[in-house]
Amino acid sequence: MSIYSRSVSLVRCYSSAQTAMKKPFQGPLFLNPHAWKGLPADQVFELHKIRKEYMGDAYNPTDEERTAILSTISSLVPNKPPLDYAFEIENFKERLMNNTPMQDRGKPQKLSNQYVINSGAVPHQRRRIEQLTRKIAYEAPLLAKYRQPYTPRPRTEAPIRLTYNSDFTDDTSSAHNRKVALKVSLRDLNLNPKQQHKFKVLAGDKFNHDEDTFQLKSERYPEAAQNVNWLVDTFNKLLTEAKDLSKDDYSDIPLSKSHMKILAKKAVPSFPEHWKKPEDAPIKRHDIVKKLVAATEKAKDNEYIRKISP
Numbered sequence: 414m415s416i417y418s419r420s421v422s423l424v425r426c427y428s429s430a431q432t433a434m435k436k437p438f439q440g441p442l443f444l445n446p447h448a449w450k451g452l453p454a455d456q457v458f459e460l461h462k463i464r465k466e467y468m469g470d471a472y473n474p475t476d477e478e479r480t481a482i483l484s485t486i487s488s489l490v491p492n493k494p495p496l497d498y499a500f501e502i503e504n505f506k507e508r509l510m511n512n513t514p515m516q517d518r519g520k521p522q523k524l525s526n527q528y529v530i531n532s533g534a535v536p537h538q539r540r541r542i543e544q545l546t547r548k549i550a551y552e553a554p555l556l557a558k559y560r561q562p563y564t565p566r567p568r569t570e571a572p573i574r575l576t577y578n579s580d581f582t583d584d585t586s587s588a589h590n591r592k593v594a595l596k597v598s599l600r601d602l603n604l605n606p607k608q609q610h611k612f613k614v615l616a617g618d619k620f621n622h623d624e625d626t627f628q629l630k631s632e633r634y635p636e637a638a639q640n641v642n643w644l645v646d647t648f649n650k651l652l653t654e655a656k657d658l659s660k661d662d663y664s665d666i667p668l669s670k671s672h673m674k675i676l677a678k679k680a681v682p683s684f685p686e687h688w689k690k691p692e693d694a695p696i697k698r699h700d701i702v703k704k705l706v707a708a709t710e711k712a713k714d715n716e717y718i719r720k721i722s723p
Contacts, residue, residue: 443467449481454488457481572601573645577637585636592632595644599625602652611663612655618672 442448443463452460461482465472576594584590599609599620612627613620620627629647631640 446478446481454485457485568601572597591637593637593640594630596628607662608655613668614663614666622670622673
């Protein structure tokens, strides 16, 4: 055996002896980062804090300590809540219990018919309403001293009746607000029979033969006042022409009442009494709940009457 082989065997024996004699670390746990792996995250961070305070300026993190801290990341991540399941439960009615289109099912519920107003306009509207209310309460009663009796003019002096329309908006030129209707009763015009016949012929389908009234509407101009002027001028021209019998009295032209068929209301036919057969009526079913409710109400009413009765 050579000297080299003897030295190698001695080294092996010495190293194996040292390994067998080595004992596990018996010190505090915060000084042994090897044993931190697998511990709860709060305990690992508490040991890290104690180790850092204990060593002070001599503290130097080791690879084992870093590995133990990094191993707690998975436990620190919060569990993903089952939002999908909760969302499905909340929107079950919207998805399956109504006629929502297929492409819109599952989406958040839309808010409809919600009153939306500009926040900057609210104070001004409130201030305006308060001002009008204050005027009605304190200034309107002062107008009583200007009260005068109203005596309406005879219908023969003022036969024209004008009807305006308004939707209480600022747009006075809309199709609804600018529309004006003129209505005149034939008996208020003081016309003789020939003049009445000529007036009816000239009025055409604007004359109602059932009510003996002439009605004309206009919305051709952007303002109601302009339509009123046109209606009054047109009616005055028609009345002037009807009173003038010197040219032609239209006595040979018969009246056309074909437009009255549209205005005539159709009679609603009545159901014959001898057709009614109550014995063939369908039998009412599924009235159990109604009967129970009626019986309960009757029992409670009787109990209440019994208590208050002498």
